Amino acid sequence: MGKLFLLFAIMPIIEIAVLIEVGEQIGGWNTVGLVILSAIVGAYLVRQQGMMTALQARQKMQLGQLPGQEMVEGLMLVVAGVLLVTPGFVTDIFGLALTLPMIRPTIAKAVLKHMQVHVVNQAQNGGFSAHYHYQRRDQHQNNDVFEGDYEVKSEDKDDDRPRLDR
Template sequence: MRVLFLMFAIMPIIEIALLVQVGGIIGGWNTIALVILTALIGSYMVRREGLATLQTAQSKMQRNEIPGNEIVQGLMLVIAGVLLVTPGFVTDILGLLFVMPGSRHYLARNISKHMKARVVTSSTFTSGQSPFSQHSDPFKGPAKDENGDIIEGEYTDKSENDENNRLR
């Protein structure tokens, strides 16, 4: 939470200071043109890489594979698009890191490893029971006996009715 606050508080100050310095060196209009050019190039690259990632994810789903890495890359491309459209040079550099295939694949692989480790460690229970065991899975369906037959039925608790009748 503090990191996000610092990013939103400090990043605009850094961007403005850098824009003013670059504007002082190459001129104000040239700086504006450079910012617009990076946004246009970045949006083109995000679109191209996004379509390639989508096609890869679709082909994996057709082979009944989970496109986990492609999902992470898609999220990175969304973040890259926002960063590249935001005026500033620091956000453009970060956005380009997320768009370039080599750095994006490397970052996505590391993020996926980190997310898998977090899911595994956060899903353990203090009782030591697996989250995928038969007793803890509410989506398993109806109960089955040892032969695999489904046990269904309705019942009435006769002991409560007997006690209520005796009290009258």
């Protein structure tokens, strides 16, 4: 509850105070121009980084890997886009930090680690009724994964077992 209060009550007050201070230093119209410019540049950065993250996710999926980090980074880019389009300089700083390719992967790794610990804790505390195991195709020891189609044909009326034909 305290975090939501901070987000919705204190943050706008800080933003307004910073906008007023910047407006007094460089003028009102210049401040408005900077806010609009930051939104345009932010939208461009989020789009560029989003396409790069989507490409990385596609490459991982083609290798048979889960793109967990890329999914978290994509979510972070959505948050960055909202922060950069929101009028204000403080939110722009946080949004810009989330778009930088030097900072975003580090934060994404920390978020993934936190999520894994949370899921493990939930499972240990009986929070899940079933445990699922994911194993990539190239991790099978005997390469016993086969893909194919089959059709069930029953020609004998005496034999109730379905027959598989290739």
